[in-house]
Amino acid sequence: MATEPVYEMLWDCPRCDTPKLLGVTHRYCPACGAPQDPTKRYFPKDEDKVALTDHPYFGVDKTCANCETPNGANAHFCVSCASPLDEAARVTLKDAELADGRKAPPLAPAPAGAKGAASSGGKGKPRPAKKGGMAGLLVGALVLVVALVVCAGVGAAVFWKREAGLTVAGHTWQREITIEQFASVKDDAWRADVPANARGVSCVQKERSTKKVEDGQDCQTVKVDQGDGSFTEKQKCTTKYREEPVYDDRCSYLVDRWSKGRTARAGGGLAETPTWPVVTLACTGAVLGCEREAGRTEKYTLAFTGDDGAALSCDVAQAKWSTLPVGSKWKAPVGVLSGAVDCDALAPL
Ligand SMILES: [Zn+2]
Numbered sequence: 001m002a003t004e005p006v007y008e009m010l011w012d013c014p015r016c017d018t019p020k021l022l023g024v025t026h027r028y029c030p031a032c033g034a035p036q037d038p039t040k041r042y043f044p045k046d047e048d049k050v051a052l053t054d055h056p057y058f059g060v061d062k063t064c065a066n067c068e069t070p071n072g073a074n075a076h077f078c079v080s081c082a083s084p085l086d087e088a089a090r091v092t093l094k095d096a097e098l099a100d101g102r103k104a105p106p107l108a109p110a111p112a113g114a115k116g117a118a119s120s121g122g123k124g125k126p127r128p129a130k131k132g133g134m135a136g137l138l139v140g141a142l143v144l145v146v147a148l149v150v151c152a153g154v155g156a157a158v159f160w161k162r163e164a165g166l167t168v169a170g171h172t173w174q175r176e177i178t179i180e181q182f183a184s185v186k187d188d189a190w191r192a193d194v195p196a197n198a199r200g201v202s203c204v205q206k207e208r209s210t211k212k213v214e215d216g217q218d219c220q221t222v223k224v225d226q227g228d229g230s231f232t233e234k235q236k237c238t239t240k241y242r243e244e245p246v247y248d249d250r251c252s253y254l255v256d257r258w259s260k261g262r263t264a265r266a267g268g269g270l271a272e273t274p275t276w277p278v279v280t281l282a283c284t285g286a287v288l289g290c291e292r293e294a295g296r297t298e299k300y301t302l303a304f305t306g307d308d309g310a311a312l313s314c315d316v317a318q319a320k321w322s323t324l325p326v327g328s329k330w331k332a333p334v335g336v337l338s339g340a341v342d343c344d345a346l347a348p349l
């Protein structure tokens with residue numbers, strides 16, 4: 001079934017120490033007759049590889065529950081003690097290895113018949129992945145601590161408040177009218193976004209974005225335990241990518257349009273009745289040099305002296321602003337770090 005080359009796993013006889021016995025050929029130690037211990041199987045170095053040709057693969061070996069002798073997957077009775085093998089457990093598979101002996105990243109499909117033993121490496125040597133896991137955990141914990149400290153700092157700046165007594169110290173108001181002017185302005189845009197009435201368009205090619213393009217394959221040979229004393233070598237390939245610039249024309253041009261001109265302001269204290277500034281427009285209509293109104297804003301500010309002497313302020317609605325006399329006493333939550341007054345919570349002291 002497998003088109004990948006198949007090789008013998010190796011094992012060292014635990015009884016007489018004969019090394020590099022063959023996983024498929026030597027089911028028993030040729031020196032002392034001890035049965036092969038599947039947990040002692042290992043991947044050979046490249047120079048020790050012994051190829052198997054036309055190796056029939058039946059599945060992962062079963063361990064006899066009675067005498068612990070490994071049996072081929074197609075056996076129904078133990079070759080050693082003749083116990084039935086219907087309930088026998090599959091032998092544990094070795095973790096896949098790279099050519100240099102490092103543990104391979106997980107391969108998607110397990111070999112057929114390995115399902116029962118898929119949770120490989122439950123017992124035996126500690127797995128190198130654990131070490132990386134510890135380091136990862138440590139870095140994760142550190143990141144978490146830093147994040148918590150930052151959150152606590154931000155939280156304190158925003159939410160740490162105290163109830164402060166406030167005395168009204170003064171009143172100011174400000175009213176503004178924004179005025180736009182129809183004018184020739186310089187602007188720039190990507191070619192597709194240049195307005196139809198643009199003049200003097202000049203474009204240069206610029207990098208607008210990048211795109212990912214395939215850039216060959218990264219391949220590694222991975223040794224995969226078949227669980228019957230043999231292993232295969234598979235190619236595990238991942239596609240590499242590189243970033244490639246995407247170019248477009250960036251164009252600069254002149255265009256006639258409404259743009260921010262000037263701001264007319266009026267302001268004063270409680271003694272001056274709030275009024276809008278008087279605006280005289282140069283001329284009206286979409287003609288070069290003409291003007292139009294583009295929005296009004298008004299602001300009514302109460303100045304307070306805090307109970308600790310700090311100068312504080314609140315922007316409030318005009319009706320409220322005009323009815324709070326100088327010297328009247330109020331209370332509101334004040335940010336301990338920011339000094340910002342929670343003006344919506346302003347209440348009589
Ligand atoms: Zn032996």
Ligand SMILES: [Zn+2]
Binds near residue numbers: 081
């Ligand atoms: Zn047996």
